[in-house]
Amino acid sequence: MRENLYPSFGILLIDDEASFLRSFSLLLEMTVGINHVYTCDDSRQAMDLIEKNDIGLVLLDVNMPYLSGELLLSAIVERHPDINVIMLSGLNQLETAMDCIRLGAFDYFVKTTDQVRLVDGIKRAIKMQEMRLENQEMRRLFFSGALQNPEAFEDIVTQDKSMKLVFQYIESISKNNRHVLITGESGTGKEAIAQVIHNLSGRKAPLICMNVAGLDDTLFSDTLFGHHRGAFSGADKARLGMIEQANGGTLFLDEIGDLSLSSQVKLLRLLQEGEYYPLGSDTPKRVNARIIVATHQDLEAKQMDGSFRRDLYYRLCMHQVELPPLRKRLADIPLLLEFFLEKAADELEVNKPTAPKELAVLLQNYSFPGNVRELQALCFDAVSRHRGGVLSMSVFKRACESADTKIAVSENQTSSLYPNDLPLPTLQESAELLVDEAMRRANGNQSIASRLLGISQPALSKRLKSRTTPS
Ligand SMILES: Nc1ncnc2c1ncn2[C@@H]1O[C@H](COP(=O)(O)OP(=O)(O)OP(=O)(O)O)[C@@H](O)[C@H]1O
Known part of the structure; x- marks a missing residue:
């Protein structure tokens, strides 16, 4: 079986011209890294292929011998309404295009359409399908409340409800290729969670971790993208970037909130195009690595004050995992x-x-x-x-x-201690409320409660004995 198939579902190309099927499959692989493709040059076999494989998107020729594209489209829409179908035609036939859209096609393109537009349409259909599958998976997990792979989480000790929801969410997103943003205070387990996402993804290459805090733009580019020999003075050997080491696996970028604006532009290009330039090279390299980033900073606020690019933020927050503080x-x-x-x-x-x-x-x-x-x-x-x-x-x-x-x-500085619509308690009552709260938080332990109140244990004991209201 081939590893690291993209997308996670199959794309079926149906066209009676075998040479078109070959060149189009190649185009999809070269331009977008799509390698999960099935081809069919006999329209009579198309439905059988759909039944037997996990197809999520069909690219369907309009004019074919035996069964026409429109006929096949109707059959697919009827039997597999969840599959997106893009119609491809050698001719610009407006009426046919309208008919196909009415029948339920996702989109319609003329084969001679500008390649970028056509590829963008396919990317859009893949994204829609991924979102649909993800929603389906999330609903299923949410209603079952159970984890499919509890062993994947065994290094993360918790019995907290919000963490369990995080686990369920992680299970539902771990298999797709989209970037993940993990937020949470320092030490909450962001890297540990990134490891779980990687383990669950089934990607065979390793998780490569890189902390970007304190890296200037040159060091960031050199570490992430690598360099060619002679790229700068002192570069006497070529160096492989972290991104290449993560090819087929996952790249974890920690402290992403500290990234300089110039480095953010380079990261954005990598996320958008799946391409990068090693230092000293004019030829872009393609990579298939899932990218997970983490930060303890508020990226939304940073985006507002201009220190974090808005387009990068939106790219990163497709899947967001927030870890609660301890x-x-x-x-x-x-x-x-x-x-x-x-x-x-x-x-x-x-x-x-x-x-x-x-x-x-x-x-x-x-x-x-x-x-x-x-x-x-x-x-x-x-x-x-x-x-x-x-x-x-x-x-x-x-x-x-x-x-x-x-x-x-x-x-707690910003919130008022007492509601405005109630009369204030007296000092004596306040002190007693505070003592009660400290005893509650300390589970009845006077030594801990006195520490919380900043008084000695005998002083607390005296207050407890002399209280005016029953606790
Ligand atoms: N729930 C948990 N159960 C067991 N160990 C945990 C848990 N959460 C975190 N840890 C451990 O605590 C340490 C800190 O976790 P980790 O490095 O993942 O935090 P982080 O949020 O990435 O920190 P930073 O923001 O400083 O990079 C690690 O040794 C990790 O294994």
Whole structure:
């Protein structure tokens, strides 16, 4: 079986001229990289080919012996309404064109039409078909609620609902070729998700990762596109670009929000045309790599302030995956804590220490600016310092004290604490509400609640005893 077929469904060319079928197949492969093509030069066999293969688009000659194009069109529309049919005619027959469109053809072209227009029409039909298949797949997954390949996600520890929806979405888009934009704060698992998308895609070549932060335009082009020998002083050997290494696989570009405007133009060309120029070369090279990009920045805002090209943004956000920060998936924290303690113990070749029960509660009240990566680092630090008994919370407490409250306060600065239409509580009532909230968040643990409130544990205990209203 051929690998990396594009598009994922077959395209059937039906024409009685075998030489046209050959040259047209070649044109599609050379200009758009279409290599999933079936040909048929006998109209009587066309329906049989459609029944036996996974056809999503038919390019159909109007004038053929045995069965005419119009007759075949009616049969396809009736039996396979999901297949797009583009009619091709040697003559410019307006009336026939109108009839075909009325019968349900997707488009109609004269064979002598400008090649670019014809190819654009085919690309449009492929895109429509891909979107239809994707919607169908998403609906199916959404209603079943189940994952087809749960094993693909086993390195991503979660029980969070929004992450599970992300998994379902990923399954539905992993097989097509469209670019994917992954957004989320630093350390939320964007690269890990890119790896899953690649694994699920079935692409045989590897996932090639490139971080574009801090690369000027020359370095970006050289790293991504490679260079010819002698392209610039010091280029004494040719260098293969990352994009070529990703041919037949996936290219993951991290920190895409940092890309300079001049590099954005080059990336756009690659995304639009599937072509690029190695440094020092005037001949474009074609590549078949799926491109996944990631950023922790708000690309929509960057696009508004002019630092990110709008056309590039729209190209990239065809599929968008947003990963929630760890502080919004609290139920994952105990799971990840156990997972990373075990992993750290494995790597450091020690027994996995037992974590005190209140540790997960403490961490669930921390804002984790570094997300999962930060939790992972804390666990490794704690396990490497561990000398027996129950795991000490000191490493974790230090982290929580240093960054925690500042972030929590700044995040809530814009919203009012109390609704405008209700009278304000008194200071005494406010303090009691705050104590209740801290005790709730700390799962009843006074030591953690007092830390959240910024008071000592005895002071909290005193407040709890002397409260005026029952909690
Ligand atoms: N849900 C998870 N379960 C297990 N490990 C995870 C999970 N999420 C992230 N990780 C791990 O956390 C670390 C950071 O993840 P990753 O590099 O994918 O984040 P990122 O969002 O790409 O970060 P950055 O924006 O800084 O590039 C990796 O070691 C990854 O394997």
